[in-house]
Amino acid sequence: xxxxxxxxxxxxxxxxxxxxxxxxxxxxxxxxxxxxxxxxxxxxxxxxxxxxxxxxxxxxxxxxxxxxxxxxxxxxxxxxxxxxxxxxxxxxxxxxxxxxxxxxxxxxxxxxxxxxxxxxxxxxxxxxxxxxxxxxxxxxxxxxxxxxxxxxxxxxxxxxxxxxxxxxxxxxxxxxxxxxxxxxxxxxxxxxxxxxxxxxxxxxxxxxxxxxxxxxxxxx
Amino acid sequence: xxxxxxxxxxxxxxxxxxxxxxxxxxxxxxxxxxxxxxxxxxxxxxxxxxxxxxxxxxxxxxxxxxxxxxxxxxxxxxxxxxxxxxxxxxxxxxxxxxxxxxxxxxxxxxxxxxxxxxxxxxxxxxxxxxxxxxxxxxxxxxxxxxxxxxxxxxxxxxxxxxxxxxxxxxxxxxxxxxxxxxxxxxxxxxxxxxxxxxxxxxxxxxxxxxxxxxxxxxxx
Numbered sequence: 001x002x003x004x005x006x007x008x009x010x011x012x013x014x015x016x017x018x019x020x021x022x023x024x025x026x027x028x029x030x031x032x033x034x035x036x037x038x039x040x041x042x043x044x045x046x047x048x049x050x051x052x053x054x055x056x057x058x059x060x061x062x063x064x065x066x067x068x069x070x071x072x073x074x075x076x077x078x079x080x081x082x083x084x085x086x087x088x089x090x091x092x093x094x095x096x097x098x099x100x101x102x103x104x105x106x107x108x109x110x111x112x113x114x115x116x117x118x119x120x121x122x123x124x125x126x127x128x129x130x131x132x133x134x135x136x137x138x139x140x141x142x143x144x145x146x147x148x149x150x151x152x153x154x155x156x157x158x159x160x161x162x163x164x165x166x167x168x169x170x171x172x173x174x175x176x177x178x179x180x181x182x183x184x185x186x187x188x189x190x191x192x193x194x195x196x197x198x199x200x201x202x203x204x205x206x207x208x209x210x211x212x213x214x215x216x217x218x219x220x
Numbered sequence: 221x222x223x224x225x226x227x228x229x230x231x232x233x234x235x236x237x238x239x240x241x242x243x244x245x246x247x248x249x250x251x252x253x254x255x256x257x258x259x260x261x262x263x264x265x266x267x268x269x270x271x272x273x274x275x276x277x278x279x280x281x282x283x284x285x286x287x288x289x290x291x292x293x294x295x296x297x298x299x300x301x302x303x304x305x306x307x308x309x310x311x312x313x314x315x316x317x318x319x320x321x322x323x324x325x326x327x328x329x330x331x332x333x334x335x336x337x338x339x340x341x342x343x344x345x346x347x348x349x350x351x352x353x354x355x356x357x358x359x360x361x362x363x364x365x366x367x368x369x370x371x372x373x374x375x376x377x378x379x380x381x382x383x384x385x386x387x388x389x390x391x392x393x394x395x396x397x398x399x400x401x402x403x404x405x406x407x408x409x410x411x412x413x414x415x416x417x418x419x420x421x422x423x424x425x426x427x428x429x430x431x432x433x434x435x436x437x438x439x440x
Contacts, residue, residue, distance in 0.1 A: 038259045039342050039371065040363025067343065067373075071366055090373065092312065092343035120370070121343050122259050123287065123312035142362035142385065143260025146291055150340070151259065153287075153310065165362065171391055 014128055017096035021103065021131025028108040029218035031210075032116065034130050036154055037138035038147075039120030042164040044072045045197035046138060047115060051079040053207045058112040058214055063102045065094040065118050072117060082106055093125040094118050112214050122147070126154040133217060134159025141165040141174045148182040155183055160191045162206065167196040234348055237316035241323065241351025248328040249438035251430075252336065254350050256374055257358035258367075259340030262384040264292045265417035266358060267335060271299040273427045278332040278434055283322045285314040285338050292337065302326055313344040316351055332434050342367070346374040353437060354379025361385040361394045368402040375403055380411045382426065387416040 025032045035043050044064075051060050061082040064073040073085035084102045086094060099116060106114070116132065118125040126135075137158040139147055142165060148155045155161065161183055169176065180192055191209060195202040245252045255263050264284075271280050281302040284293040293305035304322045306314060319336060326334070336352065338345040346355075357378040359367055362385060368375045375381065381403055389396065400412055411429060415422040 038340070038363075039367055040258060040360075066370055069369060071370060092341075119343065120258070121312075121341060123339065123341050124344065140260075140362065142360065142388065143258075147259050149289060150286055150291060168362065168388070168391060171388060 014096045017100050018129040018131040021096055021099050024103060024108065025114070025131060025133070026220070028111065029220075030108060030111055031113045031214040031217040032130075032132045033113070033159075034125070034132035034135045035115055035117045035138065036122070036125045036135055036158075037118075037120065037140070038122045038143055041120070041138045041140040041143065042197050043117050043120070043138055044075055046162060046164060046195070047076060047117060048079055049197050049200070049203055050115070050207065050210065051076070051081045053203055054113075054210065057211060059110060060113045060115060061106050061111050063094075063099060063114065063116045065098070065116065067091070067119060082111075088119060092119060092121050092123075093128050094130060095128050096130050099130045112218070113210065122151045122154055126157055133213070136160050136162060138162045138164050139179070141168045141172055144172075145175045145179040145182070148179060148186060152186050155190075156186045158187060158190050160193065160209065161187075162193045162195050164195050164197055166194045166201060167199045234316045237320050238349040238351040241316055241319050244323060244328065245334070245351060245353070246440070248331065249440075250328060250331055251333045251434040251437040252350075252352045253333070253379075254345070254352035254355045255335055255337045255358065256342070256345045256355055256378075257338075257340065258342045258360070258363055261340070261358045261360040261363065262417050263337050263340070263358050264295055266382060266384060266415070267296060267337060268299055269417050269420070269423055270335070270427065270430065271296070271301045273423055274333075274431065277431060279330060280333045280335060281326050281331050283314075283319060283334065283336045285318070285336065287311070287339060302331075308339060312339060312341050313348050314338050314350060315348050319350045332438070333430065342371045342374055346377055353433070356380050356382060358382045358384050359399070361388045361392055364392075365395045365399040365402070368399060368406060372406050375410075376406045378407060378410055380413065380429065381407075382413045382415050384415050384417055386414045386421060387419045 062076045064085045070085045076083040084105045193206040282296045284305045290305045296303040304325045306318045413426040
């Protein structure tokens with residue numbers, strides 16, 4: 001009896017809290033993104049590059065989700081962007097209540113974009129709405145071009161897909177055309193960005209897209 | 221009411237079924253391994269190399285766990301090893317009942333080692349016992365040397381850790397000494413194998429270890 005109550009509360013609270021988060025983002029004209037990927041695909045590197053690349057154009061804050069530790073939050077803090085670390089203490093995904101708590105730590109009126117870096121996991125975060133405008137999926141070249149076909153849910157829910165580490169294409173047998181074809185089978189019109197956070201290749205198109213989304217969002 | 225029953229049944233069934241699987245493996249002197257890693261770390265490549273490298277020494281069968289599709293099972297079938305694909309249909313990990321079902325498909329008396337490739341996920345599979353002798357964690361170099369500190373549970377439960385894709389060390393800033401230090405903080409005596417499934421580097425030590433484990437297991 002206790003367990004079913006907890007389970008129901010968790011599910012109901014997530015939907016309700018996600019709607020509350022979404023209202024808060026809308027009230028401040030904030031674009032909120034939920035960044036999802038396997039461990040080590042380069043989510044934090046993409047954040048560092050994005051904050052750096054949009055300096056002076058967009059005010060960005062970050063919520064760092066991890067099972068434990070504050071490694072990524074310390075990396076983001078170095079960029080000067082406001083950042084809050086959320087630890088799930090074993091949990092495999094962030095939920096909307098965790099984000100609601102974290103939002104108290106920011107001056108939302110002074111922000112344009114808030115990016116939530118989810119726990120490194122290509123499966124479970126797909127199921128939990130955080131109130132974001134878009135889920136952004138990062139797929140890295142060393143993971144292999146078979147991942148869209150193998151993890152279809154998250155690719156079907158993506159508002160954009162970033163293929164990161166394209167500087168490693170020559171060192172792998174990753175077939176970019178196949179990966180894009182498989183992504184489009186699941187999500188026909190999703191924007192796909194080919195990026196190397198290491199070399200900076202392809203970042204401009206991603207940053208311009210983000211700025212356009214933020215403007216559209218603020219104008220709504 | 222329905223949900224709590226389902227939840228309790230799932231948890232109870234997993235413990236009970238894992239014990240049944242373990243008994244079955246023991247009865248046949250079979251070494252069972254539960255292979256866990258992020259998507260794209262190289263679990264299937266390690267299986268291909270292992271089956272090939274132990275040809276004539278050990279009879280190996282494989283259970284391939286994926287959310288959907290039979291991509292990996294088709295790869296393993298090409299090696300000639302017996303293989304069964306288990307699809308979780310959205311689930312983020314294998315459970316012991318799925319393995320119990322899959323075991324019906326094999327002639328267990330004719331095998332020495334059974335390797336279960338779990339769903340690509342560094343979090344949830346850590347919590348579900350499948351009846352295996354060891355969990356084997358594969359960490360790949362492009363994922364970064366921070367992963368043991370960020371996903372401690374799975375590294376603490378590992379019976380061995382394979383660091384794969386060491387041929388990519390020069391192309392990344394992965395610090396092998398740091399990764400090993402962080403693994404040993406969590407799991408002081410765990411064997412760690414540095415491997416490249418691409419070049420074959422380091423495979424012999426891994427294969428020899430496996431054969432020793434299999435012999436110890438069969439002798440029990």
